[in-house]
Amino acid sequence: MDATLKVLMVDAATGFYKIIRYPIGKYFGPVDIGFHHSNIYDSLNFGTGLLAGSIFPGSNRLIFTGYSPCWAGFYISSMGGAGLVFDNLGINLVSIVGRAPVPSTLYLNRNHGEEIEVEIQPVDIHDVWRSGRQGVYSLMEHMLEVYGSRYENEPRILSVGQASAVTDFGAICSAPIRNGEITYVDTWAGRGGFGSRMYQKHGLAGIIYGGTYIDQDFRDRNVADSWFEDRFKKKMAAKDIEATTKYRYDENFLTGGTLGVNYATLKGNIIAFNYKSIYWSEAERLELHKKFIVDHYLKQFNEETIQTKQQKNCGEPCVAVCKKLNGKYKKDYEPYQTMGPLSGIFDQRAAELVNHKADTYGFDAISIGGVLSWLMECVAEGHIKPSELGIKEKPVFSPDGFDVVSDSMK
Incomplete structure (x- = not known):
């Protein structure tokens, strides 16, 4: 495991970007780095923790942090499952500053190398919102159509809708992509108005990300089972099933x-x-x-x-x-x-x-x-x-x- 946490900073106004590294120990994940960046840069941040990509249940949530327009303070919101694809970027956090001059989309892709491709493009957002399934769903479909062929693996898309343009409690939507299609299993970073923040403060209506990067995720189930048996007297899968009974059946x-x-x-x-x-x-x-x-x-x-x-x-x-x-x-x-x-x-x-x-x-x-x-x-x-x-x-x-x-x- 890399001894540093890597943050991709993107200026939506200019398209300029850079990587900042922080030592593990001083910071541990998306919340404390997000708090640090929010104070210094007034940024919108999203990323994953050190266990992202692993077999541990719940480790692949995508964590959003920043100043909340509706709560008027630092806020944390999370989105189920969206961190699994984010981990393929090979970074721990994206930190967005600046504001695109017109509504735009952000493209992030890491394709067999260290460099992350970053591209900001204008989008006729109101026409997109009125098309197809409309709103957040039509924007995801539009971005998949425009950028999807650039990815070797299926990407993930974050999108906002009309609520983010006119209220302070717009949310950020995403849905898993299966066989080249947006599924109906939409997930949300709902609390905090980060959709409103993303659109009004940074001029971004959508973000698509993904890549081919594969790190050394923790996937040794035998070791995990031994930890869970020591603590819970059950294997990890058995404890997971027990803990999620309400959510399943x-x-x-x-x-x-x-x-x-x-x-x-x-x-x-x-x-x-x-x-x-x-x-x-x-x-x-x-x-x-x-x-x-x-x-x-x-x-x-x-x-x-x-x-x-x-x-x-x-x-x-x-x-x-x-x-x-x-x-x-x-x-x-x-x-x-x-x-x-x-x-x-x-x-x-x-x-x-x-x-x-x-x-x-x-x-x-x-x-x-x-x-x-x-x-x-x-x-x-x-x-x-x-x-x-x-x-x-x-x-x-x-x-x-x-x-x-x-x-x-x-």
Whole structure:
């Protein structure tokens, strides 16, 4: 293992780049170097830790750091699986400074050598966002079409959407590429507004990276098993399976994933209708959980996703297969809660539409769900007219007489 951490600094304004090396010991990974660079250069940083590329579960997350436009301070956000391809660049961190004069894309490739190819090109971003699958998805498709043939191995793409151009809580999206196609298993660096930072502060709408570099990753499973047996009395794979039960399938609840297990166990802790449920009695919350969640919202998820085993991983070779799907719609608890029961939605069809629209625009789904639920209550209570939000009628924002299918669509 190299005794230094390598950082690629890229000036988006000029295209100039350089490698900076830091001794291991003074710094250990993307968070402390990111904090250092943020203080000195006001940079947006993303990279991996020392174990990236190894067999250890969770070691291939891509870590983003920098000044958060929505939290007004240093922030850390991470993206599942995207660090595995990043490791092929042979560096530990990318640090972006400066601002491209027009919306642009950044190309990074390491092809059988020490040198990393760096290229910044303008992009007609609004035309791209309107094309194909639209938003973050069309940008990934566009970049794969333009740059994909330059890579010997399948690359990874980071993209932002319209939300990053006009809000401070735009997210960064990515998805594994399989057989030359962008999969539906999108992963996100959602918290912190780093998509907004990337686009507004640095002028970058997308970044594509990858390479052929192969380092001496830790892949000796026998050694790993001995460590895990000493600590947990189990081999690594067995401990991994045990630790990820909730994310894969929990026989105690006959469901899986954060959405399935959380909704199966919430009961009286359910939060709905922009937190209005906190003022209800326990019996009222339990009734809503049974009628709207267990008997419908969760039932749909179990029948359509769990029983049909529509599940993938984020690009990292782990056993969790935590990405639960229904066709092109990926199901996680947090966005399907904020743009679900919190917003007065208890039907998967309605939740799929609003969640997918938010993802397409590149919003941090949890943040926009909180905003939407507040707006729905404001309209329902008469504080805002429906026409002011471009909608035709008030939402049904109470469990009384609520039709779980039709009223979820309003």
